[in-house]
Amino acid sequence: MRIGILGTGNMADALGTQWAGAGHQILFAGRSPDRARALARRTGGAAGTFEEAVTFGSAVLLALPHDVARDTLTALGAGNATLRERVLIDCTNAVGPGFVLTTEGGPGAARALADATGARVVKAFNHLPDSVWRLTPPAFADGPLSVPLCGDDADALDTVAALVRDLGCVPLTVGGLDRAAYLEATTAFLIGLWHSGHDPRTLLPPFEAATA
Ligand SMILES: NC(=O)c1ccc[n+]([C@@H]2O[C@H](COP(=O)([O-])OP(=O)(O)OC[C@H]3O[C@@H](n4cnc5c(N)ncnc54)[C@H](OP(=O)(O)O)[C@@H]3O)[C@@H](O)[C@H]2O)c1
Incomplete structure (x- = not known):
């Protein structure tokens, strides 16, 4: 697959390196x-410009700060015809100081x-830091990680599910874009716990106990 990556920081490096290793063509x-x-x-x-990355990739990873991502894409032209055809993978976290969502109310x-x-x-x-995405594979004692996906387009979800499997992880479609805000809020909550030195895994009982 041809993948355009917008951004050259930690997430671009972590995921781009993994996908290149899996045989995909990447333009940063x-x-x-x-x-x-x-x-x-x-x-x-x-390597190329933002516009070239969007033209190049059938999938495009947004690995920019959230507000920068929105402005960068808008600068390409709202409703840009090429962009409308693209699978846009949004890994951004719109989290501000105090681990508060900057999209709150939106x-x-x-x-x-x-x-x-x-x-x-x-x-x-x-939902996880780049240090985890750099692991080959990102797996721990319980086995490979599940990666939650939210989207409204079945083909786009299939495309990203394949990219999740290429990392050695398990795709878990958890809903449409209406559920993405919950994933974003959950991540803000997790980041807050990790930064306070708490392990979120201690909050959760075994699956059987929660569903009895
Ligand atoms: N790192 C993580 O653990 C992690 C995990 C999950 C999600 N995320 C999300 O993934 C996204 C990328 O995070 P990251 O950790 O990869 O960030 P990063 O290492 O700081 O890289 C950010 C990228 O955005 C570029 N950038 C920053 N401000 C810009 C501007 N005003 N105009 C154009 N480009 C700009 C940077 O360019 P320069 O190199 O020139 O500064 C760099 O290429 C963020 O939305 C973040 O919330 C991060």
Whole structure:
């Protein structure tokens, strides 16, 4: 698959490196052409502009700060014809100081991106840090990680599910974009716990106990 990656930071590096290793063609784009070229050299991919990444990839990973992602896509032209055909993977977390959602009271980050661009947005990979996505595979004592996906387009969900499997993880479609805001809020909650030194896993009973 051809994947355009918007961003040259931690998430671009973590996921781009994994997908390049799985045989996908990657084009990295960022405001620093040098960083994009360095990632391209290391992974055997290509580098270009944001516009070229959107044209290149049938799937496009948004690995920018949330507000930057929205503005970057809007600058390409709201309702851009190419963008509307793309599977847009939204891994952004619109989380501000105090681990508060900056979308609070709004439609949620993924929904807002879909509304602004018309793209087939799938929320994915936002709930865990890049250090986990860099593991090959991201698996622990309980086995491979499940990766929650939210999206309204069945083909787009299938595309991202395949990319999840390429990491060695298990895709778990948990709903449409209306559920993405819950995933975003859950992630803000998790980040707050981790930063306070608490292990969220201690909050959860075994599945059987919760569903008895
Ligand atoms: N890191 C994680 O553990 C993690 C996990 C899940 C989700 N996320 C989400 O993934 C997204 C990317 O996170 P990250 O950790 O990869 O961030 P990062 O390492 O800071 O990289 C951010 C990227 O965005 C670019 N950027 C920043 N401000 C920009 C601007 N005003 N205009 C254009 N480009 C700009 C940076 O360019 P420069 O290199 O030139 O600064 C860099 O390429 C965020 O939305 C974050 O919430 C992160």
